[in-house]
Amino acid sequence: MSGTVGRPVEKALRKRISELLKAGKEQAEIARILDKAPSTIAYHVRALGHKAKEYESPASIGKDGKRRCVQCGKRKSLGAFPNERNAACSMCVRGLTK
Numbered sequence: 001m002s003g004t005v006g007r008p009v010e011k012a013l014r015k016r017i018s019e020l021l022k023a024g025k026e027q028a029e030i031a032r033i034l035d036k037a038p039s040t041i042a043y044h045v046r047a048l049g050h051k052a053k054e055y056e057s058p059a060s061i062g063k064d065g066k067r068r069c070v071q072c073g074k075r076k077s078l079g080a081f082p083n084e085r086n087a088a089c090s091m092c093v094r095g096l097t098k
């Protein structure tokens, strides 16, 4: 990872995230504002020394074969998620729920 640390783009992004956190924004909101994946935001939030919301571990799949989206809280079939590791449904990832 040392090759990526300190790149101007990363620094600028981290600064923006820091500012948005101070402004009281939720990680999911920041992800939408900056058009980044929630996991990317979580990575920088952790790097900034904040406790990041865990977006890496999706909710477990229920007996009905559906999973709860961490963002909108709705239970959706697996096809509604971008991939099996994504904790937020496609609608939330694309920012279409608001």
Ligand SMILES: [Zn+2]
Pocket: 069, 070, 071, 072, 073, 074, 088, 089, 090, 091, 092, 097
């Ligand atoms: Zn959702």
